[in-house]
Structure formats: C-alpha cells, structure tokens
Amino acid sequence: xxxxxxxxxxxxxxxxxxxxxxxxxxxxxxxxxxxxxxxxxxxxxxxxxxxxxxxxxxxxxxxxxxxxxxxxxxxxxxxxxxxxxxxxxxxxxxxxxxxxxxxxxxxxxxxxxxxxxxxxxxxxxxxxxxxxxxxxxxxxxxxxxxxxxxxxxxxxxxxxxxxxxxxxxxxxxxxxxxxxxxxxxxxxxxxxxxxxxxxxxxxxxxxxxxxxxxxxxxxxxxxxxxxxxxxxxxxxxxxxxxxxxxxxxxxxxxxxxxxxxxxxxxxxxxxxxxxxxxxxxxxxxxxxxxxxxxx
Amino acid sequence: xxxxxxxxxxxxxxxxxxxxxxxxxxxxxxxxxxxxxxxxxxxxxxxxxxxxxxxxxxxxxxxxxxxxxxxxxxxxxxxxxxxxxxxxxxxxxxxxxxxxxxxxxxxxxxxxxxxxxxxxxxxxxxxxxxxxxxxxxxxxxxxxxxxxxxxxxxxxxxxxxxxxxxx
Numbered sequence: 001x002x003x004x005x006x007x008x009x010x011x012x013x014x015x016x017x018x019x020x021x022x023x024x025x026x027x028x029x030x031x032x033x034x035x036x037x038x039x040x041x042x043x044x045x046x047x048x049x050x051x052x053x054x055x056x057x058x059x060x061x062x063x064x065x066x067x068x069x070x071x072x073x074x075x076x077x078x079x080x081x082x083x084x085x086x087x088x089x090x091x092x093x094x095x096x097x098x099x100x101x102x103x104x105x106x107x108x109x110x111x112x113x114x115x116x117x118x119x120x121x122x123x124x125x126x127x128x129x130x131x132x133x134x135x136x137x138x139x140x141x142x143x144x145x146x147x148x149x150x151x152x153x154x155x156x157x158x159x160x161x162x163x164x165x166x167x168x169x170x171x172x173x174x175x176x177x178x179x180x181x182x183x184x185x186x187x188x189x190x191x192x193x194x195x196x197x198x199x200x201x202x203x204x205x206x207x208x209x210x211x212x213x214x215x216x217x218x219x220x221x222x223x224x225x226x227x228x229x230x231x232x233x234x235x236x237x238x239x240x241x242x243x244x245x246x247x248x249x250x251x252x253x254x255x256x257x258x259x260x261x262x263x264x265x266x267x268x269x270x271x272x273x274x275x276x277x278x279x280x281x282x283x284x285x286x287x288x289x290x291x292x293x294x295x
Numbered sequence: 296x297x298x299x300x301x302x303x304x305x306x307x308x309x310x311x312x313x314x315x316x317x318x319x320x321x322x323x324x325x326x327x328x329x330x331x332x333x334x335x336x337x338x339x340x341x342x343x344x345x346x347x348x349x350x351x352x353x354x355x356x357x358x359x360x361x362x363x364x365x366x367x368x369x370x371x372x373x374x375x376x377x378x379x380x381x382x383x384x385x386x387x388x389x390x391x392x393x394x395x396x397x398x399x400x401x402x403x404x405x406x407x408x409x410x411x412x413x414x415x416x417x418x419x420x421x422x423x424x425x426x427x428x429x430x431x432x433x434x435x436x437x438x439x440x441x442x443x444x445x446x447x448x449x450x451x452x453x454x455x456x457x458x459x460x461x462x
Binding site for chain 1: 321322325326356357358360361364365369370374375376377379380383384387390391422426427
C-alpha cells in the first residue's frame with residue numbers, strides 16, 4: 001500500500017526539480033505557442049468540445065431553476081397584465097355603449113333640428129323623461145312644462161312623424177298622449193288621394209275606421225294630418241296603411257296601419273307650437289254641439 | 296518516522312477519491328456564476344491541488360498539477376499553459392516544504408497556503424503580462440485570501456470520509 005507517510009527514500013520516479021523543469025518548460029512552450037502563434041487553438045477547440053457536455057450538465061440545474069423562476073414571473077406578469085386589460089376592456093365597452101347612445105341621440109337631434117327649421121310653426125325640443133307607468137295608457141312625460149309655455153293640445157312629433165299630443169301640463173313637465181292611446185283620434189287624409197278619414201288609436205296601435213269598402217286606398221299609402229282642425233298642422237306623416245281587408249259582408253274596409261313615428265322609441269321629441277293663424281271660428285249656432293277636441 | 300505523525304489515524308486514501316474531488320472542483324469551476332463573483336471566489340482547483348500535494352505527495356505531484364492546470368486552462372478559457380505553469384511551480388514549492396507543512400496545525404497551514412496561492416496568482420499575472428495583457432488590478436489577489444480562510448473547512452471536509460469510526 002501507498003501511504004502518505006512513506007519515507008521519502010522509497011520514492012520512485014524523477015526528482016521533483018526535474019519534473020518541475022519539465023513542466024515549466026512545457027507550460028512556457030504552451031504559453032508562447034498559444035499567445036504568439038495561436039498554435040493551441042485547435043487543442044482548445046477540441047477541449048472545449050470535450051468539456052461542452054460537462055458544461056451543459058452543470059448548467060442544466062441552474063438553467064432549469066432560472067427557467068422555473070422565469071416561468072413564475074412571467075405567469076405573475078401575465079396575470080396582472082390580463083387583469084388590467086380586462087378592466088380596460090370593461091371601461092372601453094362602457095364607453096362604447098355610451099358612444100353608441102350618444103350617436104343615436106345626435107342623429108335624432110339633427111333630424112329634429114332639420115324638422116324644426118323646415119316647419120313654419122316652430123317648436124320646442126323636449127326630452128322624454130319616462131313613459132307612463134300605466135300599461136293601459138300610452139303616455140310620455142317630457143321635460144318641458146308650463147315653464148316653457150307648453151299648453152295642452154300641442155302636437156308632438158319626432159323626426160319621422162306625429163307621435164302624440166300634449167294633454168296635461170305640469171310646471172316643469174308635460175304629459176304627452178301618444179296617438180296609439182285608446183280613444184285618441186287624429187284627423188288624417190290619404191296623401192295620395194286626399195281622402196279624409198279619422199285615425200283611431202286602440203291602445204297599442206292605430207286604425208282607420210269607417211272607411212267605405214269602395215274607398216280608393218292602397219297598401220303603403222301614407223296617412224298625413226289633414227289640418228282641418230285647429231290642432232295639427234297639415235301634412236305631418238302619421239301612419240302607413242298595411243293590409244286592406246275588403247269584406248263584402250261588412251260596410252267598412254278593415255285597414256291595418258302602422259305608425260310612422262317612433263312612438264315608443266324616440267328619446268327627443270319636438271313640441272310644435274299651436275297654430276297661430278287660425279281663422280276665427282264662426283260663432284257656433286246656438287243648437288250646435290261644442291267644438292270637437294281630438295283628445 | 297517520528298516527526299511525520301498524523302494527528303489521527305486515517306484510512307488510506309483511494310486514488311478514485313482524489314480523482315473524484317478534482318472532477319467536482321472542475322465542475323464547480325464550470326458553474327455559471329453571476330458576473331463579478333469571480334473577483335473574490337477562490338480558485339478551488341488550486342486549493343484542492345495544494346491539499347492533495349501536502350497530504351498525499353506520493354499520489355499528487357508536479358505532473359498531476361501540470362495536467363490539472365491544463366484542464367483548468369481549458370475550463371476557464373484562459374491562456375493555454377497559464378494555470379499549468381502556476382500550478383506546477385506552486386506544487387513544487389509545496390512539495391519542497393511538504394514535510395513541514397503536514398506538521399503544521401490548520402492555522403499555520405492556512406498561512407502557508409495563503410503564501411502559495413499568492414505565488415500562484417503572481418505567476419499567472421506575470422505570465423499574462425509577459426504575453427501582453429494589462430494588469431487587472433489588485434483585487435486579483437483577493438481570491439487567495441478567501442481561499443486561505445476556507446482552508447480549515449476544506450481540510451475538515453476532505454477528512455470526513457477517512458475518519459475511522461470503527462476500529
């Protein structure tokens with residue numbers, strides 16, 4: 001056995017100084033060869049290739065640890081980023097919804113504005129505050145009232161056509177009865193022919209009653225206000241004829257009609273000023289009925 | 296020999312174990328460490344070489360130092376022959392004083408190791424400067440200090456597997 005404490009005289013091999021000289025010479029040769037002549041490049045390359053797997057093996061746990069750390073930081077970062085994006089998306093969609101509403105309102109207002117300037121009577125723009133609570137009556141509450149000199153009987157239109165009439169005025173608000181309300185009547189005429197009729201609301205829709213079977217009426221005829229009363233100016237679109245049923249057994253034709261204006265949809269309405277240049281009504285004959293109000 | 300007394304009775308060291316420690320040292324040298332830590336980390340291969348030269352001069356001598364220096368050169372991607380030259384000379388110096396060194400206690404050994412490692416670094420610096428590199432600064436001599444401080448720990452650690460617990 002070889003022991004560390006063997007006496008030195010048993011030692012074999014060349015003297016340490018000789019070994020040293022040899023190694024130093026070799027080292028110096030290597031140093032010079034490497035630094036001056038680049039002789040050792042190939043050896044270095046070969047050695048590095050040989051060391052490469054070892055290097056990789058040593059690197060693997062460290063790279064793995066770094067990878068895991070990266071993974072978790074990336075996870076956390078992604079999570080926070082995702083959260084921010086989500087909240088941003090919520091805000092954006094809310095903004096977008098508001099924008100769509102605003103655009104719609106803007107369009108309505110523009111149309112109303114055009115209508116207002118095109119009509120001689122002039123009118124006041126009003127916003128619909130809410131619809132009546134009673135499901136059986138079709139009413140709107142608008143944000144103009146006695147303070148804006150609104151008076152009962154004023155027609156209310158939107159950008160498409162007539163939608164109703166002011167029926168009750170409060171100091172700051174006014175109640176509008178829609179033309180689809182039961183017992184609401186509008187004197188109309190068929191725009192194409194000029195034939196007059198009365199449009200009755202029946203609670204949720206309108207219909208033309210008492211039109212003779214032989215009346216000249218076609219589908220898609222437009223009904224406009226005739227203006228033969230002291231309320232509605234002539235020529236406001238009101239409804240459009242849908243289907244016509246002519247039943248020989250009945251005295252009158254059955255017409256289904258649809259309202260032109262956005263009765264239930266408009267957010268802004270125009271309250272038309274009452275007719276101003278109404279010729280003075282002739283004094284009623286003593287036996288005549290009181291003047292009819294279309295209410 | 297009366298003055299080559301071991302402080303405790305140890306099992307004979309296997310050649311395989313020496314080789315394994317050197318492999319581990321080279322592997323540690325290959326570990327990717329944060330930049331800047333090389334400024335103060337001790338040269339583990341050199342320390343281990345000195346340990347074996349001092350404690351097992353029959354097994355590890357100048358030839359092994361030279362070969363190990365070549366491996367270290369390849370591992371540290373330095374100039375070829377730099378470590379080989381330094382290790383050869385240092386181990387020769389250690390070998391010359393081996394019989395005294397082995398008698399020293401750990402503190403004295405650490406001082407001697409400090410001197411030897413400083414010589415090691417000096418040889419490398421001189422070799423690099425002769426081949427045309429600039430002086431890297433005095434912090435280059437910090438690792439031997441740390442190495443000398445670690446010397447007792449290293450000795451205890453390497454003795455662990457060879458303590459005889461059962462007779």
